[in-house]
Amino acid sequence: MPEKPDEMVVTPWRVEGEIDYEKLIRQFGTQPIGEEILEKFRRYTGGLHYQLRRRIFFSHRDLDWIFRKLEEGEKFVLYTGRGPSGPVHLGHIVPWIFTKHLQDSFQAKLYFQLTDDEKYLYHEEFSLEFTTRTAYDNALDLIALGFKPELTRIIVDAVHIEALYHLAIKVAKHITGSTIKAVFGLKDSDNIGLTFFPAVQAVPCFLESVVQGRNVPCLIPAAIDQDPYWRVTRDVAPKLGFYKPAQIHSRFMPGLGRGGKMSASQPETCIFLTDPPGEARRKIMNAFTGGQPTAEEQRRLGGNPEICSVYQYYAFIFEEDDGKLREIWENCRSGAVLCGDCKLKLADRVAGFLERHQEKREQMRDRLEEFLFSEEERKLIWSRGLPKP
């Protein structure tokens, strides 16, 4: 796991903790997203998504190769996922918003893995029943964002294992216990399910290649903390005759408290997609900001958006227009808008978003099956991987 970027610097043009994320790039051995890559995105998507403009997605592996393959006529598939340990919060959907943008822009098929097995194995107190149910529930939040059913395959590990296991043991054969210990920090006192799990997380990288019977490039948009999985997967892929998966890495959306990643373990600092809108308003009104102790001081000295969690909510999700985001920044800096007003405006947007999302979410309940990895496809992958009697 990467170090937590405790102190973030945020400007209207970039949302980043420059020092920490550059360190991550060096530590993980990834590449920063440079002008050349951005130019490719502009060309293919007719502009730059706000998450690229603000460097919310800031790092990659082999994204240049993904575009090269595209130019050669080889389309990529997308793969991302979630560990269903509880309700989805706003931080989780940041990369999903970008993933939807990629699906729409490139008409790319998405494999989305819900790791009910991992979360069951990780949390002493969780039942598999709970994590599998949570997986279905979290899937509603995903599809409510507008993914295309014909291009989306939601995998629930324990439920859909028939399509995964034969590939997982092929991956597992090439990973030693030492590697797992070194990369994930597991110990002999951890259970053997957790030790095996990284093999299961590797599998969706290769599913489309199995379906098509030829190598298909795979691009993984995900927060950078998932990178260790892909490093291991990239080592194994060529041994199985598959392309190495490419990655594009996002930063963490900060919580409503003072610094740090938004985390479900601190429910007051994060807004769940299932929070009643009033609850979300309350959390926002209690948020940590960059304001001065008094209104008078704030009008005189201006606020400090660099350290303000409310500002970051605008930047990560709730204000896509750079001009308007800059305005928020400058109104804070100048003391023209006080924290209370700024919070109220955000609270309105978040509450409005949640209302619409929760309505959509309920509408999608009956359509979940359309998005789930179908039995037909599972059987296809299973039958391609295993001989018949």
Next chain:
Amino acid sequence: MPEKPDEMVVTPWRVEGEIDYEKLIRQFGTQPIGEEILEKFRRYTGGLHYQLRRRIFFSHRDLDWIFRKLEEGEKFVLYTGRGPSGPVHLGHIVPWIFTKHLQDSFQAKLYFQLTDDEKYLYHEEFSLEFTTRTAYDNALDLIALGFKPELTRIIVDAVHIEALYHLAIKVAKHITGSTIKAVFGLKDSDNIGLTFFPAVQAVPCFLESVVQGRNVPCLIPAAIDQDPYWRVTRDVAPKLGFYKPAQIHSRFMPGLGRGGKMSASQPETCIFLTDPPGEARRKIMNAFTGGQPTAEEQRRLGGNPEICSVYQYYAFIFEEDDGKLREIWENCRSGAVLCGDCKLKLADRVAGFLERHQEKREQMRDRLEEFLFSEEERKLIWSRGLPKP
């Protein structure tokens, strides 16, 4: 793994290496099969199977409990299996013969696990394609022995994983890496698939309980070298609310060489069920015996059946009649029958057995599906273990 019982003592009434197997009972903490258990067998099966009379099955865990449950009206299921690393040899079918006897005597359902995943993970050079194909092939040898299709469920791990995985991760959650290292001698340099595998081998103990929705006793007839798996499984079972599986342990059938377990890695010392009968004859004629250097000496001094591999073939499989087995013993001892004749007689029996077996095996090829774990049953177990969306 237990120590190899290099020096076996064999008498017409018992086939055993007394010292080694008693040591195993102490080491593994199992129980010898005593008169009380034998009496139960006599009562339920109308006699004693030759493998019980000769103490080929010599040790157990909770067999008294299995009979107690039976008396209370709770029928047990059987579970055994095989690692499909190559062709089946005569040593493998010794416990299968006894398992068939149990199926017939108790009308017991049998779960038979073919661990294509384990053998793929264990052998560097094996493909999964190979071990899965070998699993189907080995299954023919099993069903050619006369198991009842309506009472037999052959599981091929990688193929039938949908019914196993959710239970395997439940088992895995309760087994640490340390336990696996201590019990199976695995190291950090071993692959993570092997580390996870004991959880998969545990699962069939519990399948019938899931099918019936209530606890069903499970009895595992198998060679004693598999005992470490069951010790681990027995520790986990109550944590998942299942009965501990009971075991009945067999000795190893010796090879045709000087001492030691029959092993596929020494093909000259073991007879494969797919060996051409002529090949089997040749191996038997080259077998190590307890004979004297010359015919004259043998007639004068008599042979030594205690150390004779040919004698053991009679005792383990090819002479079920104790009186006739005693005759072979005494004719050897007295020098009345020389090794050549004794081998010829065995060669005839083995060749005849192989001819019949191989014919039956081919006949069963079209009927394999009847014995394989059906999709319907797999779906049933899957759906009982995992919530629906």
